[in-house]
Amino acid sequence: MRALAALWHAVRSDVRADQLGAFRSTGALGVVQAVAVYKTAYWARQHAVLVELFPLVVEHLGAARFRELVRCYLLAHPSAHPELERLGDRLPEFLRRSADEDLAGVAMLAGLEQARTESALSPDDPIARLSDSVPATFVRSRLRLVRSLRAVEIDPVALRALHARGLNVVGASHAVVARPHFAVTTHLVARDEQLLLDRVAHGASMGELLEQVAHDVAALHRPLDAWFRRGWIASIEVTE
Amino acid sequence: MSRYGVGLRTEHYGEWLAGAAPRIDFVEAITENFATRRGRPWAVLEAVRRHVPLVFHGVSLSLGGADPIDRAYVRAIATLADRFEPLWISDHLCASTAHTHHAHDLWPLPRTRALVRHVAQRIGEVQDLLGRRILVENISSYVQYARDEMSAAEFVAAVVDDADCDLLLDVNNVVVDAYNHGFDPHEFLRAMPARRVRQLHLAGHDDCGTHLFDDHRGPIPDTTWSLFETAVSLFGEVPALVEWDKHTPSLGVVATEANTARERAAAVLEGRRAAS
Numbered sequence: 001m002r003a004l005a006a007l008w009h010a011v012r013s014d015v016r017a018d019q020l021g022a023f024r025s026t027g028a029l030g031v032v033q034a035v036a037v038y039k040t041a042y043w044a045r046q047h048a049v050l051v052e053l054f055p056l057v058v059e060h061l062g063a064a065r066f067r068e069l070v071r072c073y074l075l076a077h078p079s080a081h082p083e084l085e086r087l088g089d090r091l092p093e094f095l096r097r098s099a100d101e102d103l104a105g106v107a108m109l110a111g112l113e114q115a116r117t118e119s120a121l122s123p124d125d126p127i128a129r130l131s132d133s134v135p136a137t138f139v140r141s142r143l144r145l146v147r148s149l150r151a152v153e154i155d156p157v158a159l160r161a162l163h164a165r166g167l168n169v170v171g172a173s174h175a176v177v178a179r180p181h182f183a184v185t186t187h188l189v190a191r192d193e194q195l196l197l198d199r200v201a202h203g204a205s206m207g208e209l210l211e212q213v214a215h216d217v218a219a220l221h222r223p224l225d226a227w228f229r230r231g232w233i234a235s236i237e238v239t240e
Numbered sequence: 241m242s243r244y245g246v247g248l249r250t251e252h253y254g255e256w257l258a259g260a261a262p263r264i265d266f267v268e269a270i271t272e273n274f275a276t277r278r279g280r281p282w283a284v285l286e287a288v289r290r291h292v293p294l295v296f297h298g299v300s301l302s303l304g305g306a307d308p309i310d311r312a313y314v315r316a317i318a319t320l321a322d323r324f325e326p327l328w329i330s331d332h333l334c335a336s337t338a339h340t341h342h343a344h345d346l347w348p349l350p351r352t353r354a355l356v357r358h359v360a361q362r363i364g365e366v367q368d369l370l371g372r373r374i375l376v377e378n379i380s381s382y383v384q385y386a387r388d389e390m391s392a393a394e395f396v397a398a399v400v401d402d403a404d405c406d407l408l409l410d411v412n413n414v415v416v417d418a419y420n421h422g423f424d425p426h427e428f429l430r431a432m433p434a435r436r437v438r439q440l441h442l443a444g445h446d447d448c449g450t451h452l453f454d455d456h457r458g459p460i461p462d463t464t465w466s467l468f469e470t471a472v473s474l475f476g477e478v479p480a481l482v483e484w485d486k487h488t489p490s491l492g493v494v495a496t497e498a499n500t501a502r503e504r505a506a507a508v509l510e511g512r513r514a515a516s
Contacts, residue, residue, distance in 0.1 A: 003386075007383075021386060023383045023384065023385060024383075024386050026384055027419070034382045038345060038382065120277075179279060
């Protein structure tokens with residue numbers, strides 16, 4: 001097993017030819033070049049995956065800077081999951097802790113992109129319709145959100161990136177990503193709406209939500225209607 | 241059993257969901273793309289399953305690695321298998337983890353007798369968890385270890401015998417390995433335990449000058465077709481599957497390549513019948 005540990009070390013570090021004694025080459029390829037095949041594959045494959053998972057971060061930092069980031073990130077956090085899509089699980093936190101302001105500045109953007117990946121990988125849920133609700137029990141009912149839903153706080157860097165992608169960012173404080181069917185969607189919401197959504201996530205009943213909006217039914221109906229249309233609601237449950 | 245198949249690739253998801261029905265007999269799905277997720281990937285599997293049977297092919301069990309087998313992940317595979325009833329499940333004879341981390345690559349194993357026992361025990365553990373016999377695939381490689389004690393063919397044959405598992409014989413990997421390490425690919429095939437050869441893989445590779453690189457570019461080169469015909473003459477009509485991962489063309493083109501395998505195998509078997 002020392003041989004496999006040596007390969008891991010050689011792939012992830014800069015080792016000299018005289019440190020490759022565990023290996024031999026039998027063809028035209030020398031040992032250094034042979035080990036380099038694995039080294040190239042290791043970095044190229046994972047870099048390509050992270051580029052795919054974090055396109056907005058790549059766009060913001062530029063390709064060269066992102067490549068450098070990938071190297072530092074993977075050295076600190078080698079892949080811990082068989083699925084390549086889980087490779088970026090710790091990238092937002094890694095960026096947040098960075099002493100480099102440019103990198104720390106894209107942590108929220110990375111968090112948004114990571115939320116999209118998590119949403120894509122989340123379990124399927126049924127999609128409820130507003131017409132499924134029963135008026136007589138409406139105030140006692142609670143909404144169960146689809147498990148793919150993630151509300152992520154966004155900063156000016158993320159707002160600019162989303163604006164460049166054609167989203168209306170006026171008044172937005174959070175991005176809500178979800179996968180109601182096959183495709184992950186992103187919608188921007190204002191602080192008030194995010195607070196309502198957060199209360200729903202924590203089990204508030206419709207009656208409690210009405211209290212929060214000072215019994216202004218229209219103020220509750222507008223977001224509710226949008227949530228159902230966007231496929232964010234998995235079910236309506238009536239409490240006793 | 242006469243079966244010719246293609247690998248399930250994301251480039252073809254749309255075609256499958258739109259009801260594609262190519263003339264193939266089975267489809268091989270990469271286990272990691274489906275084991276712990278639902279949504280569109282499962283819908284694709286369901287669409288494929290309505291047309292033909294599935295097999296699952298993994299890349300991350302790290303059967304030769306030093307880290308404990310990821311039992312939770314094997315259980316996820318078992319759940320996937322319960323749902324989609326694959327004809328069989330396979331993974332690679334390699335290491336893909338080190339120090340509990342994933343390399344996302346297929347690393348060659350030191351070919352020692354101790355490793356044969358180690359890998360066989362781990363394959364047994366996976367088979368016990370899955371409740372079924374699995375297939376392991378010979379990989380292509382670019383480096384060998386100073387402490388290797390046996391040839392690549394001896395190692396593969398010893399592992400599948402010790403583990404009492406079946407063999408997914410990747411013909412392209414034999415071509416690549418034989419070129420890179422200077423052995424006779426036909427001799428390699430002759431050393432394989434025929435009764436354990438349950439599936440063949442066919443693919444293309446890149447000639448980098450100093451070595452062949454197994455990148456599954458298509459179409460399948462003549463050297464690989466030639467060795468495939470040897471495999472058919474040695475092992476009979478084993479299910480064969482075309483892998484095409486670089487510049488992947490439409491599903492129809494990949495299916496045509498699978499049917500070329502069908503025709504070539506038929507010609508070999510017809511020739512053998514005529515000769516006898």
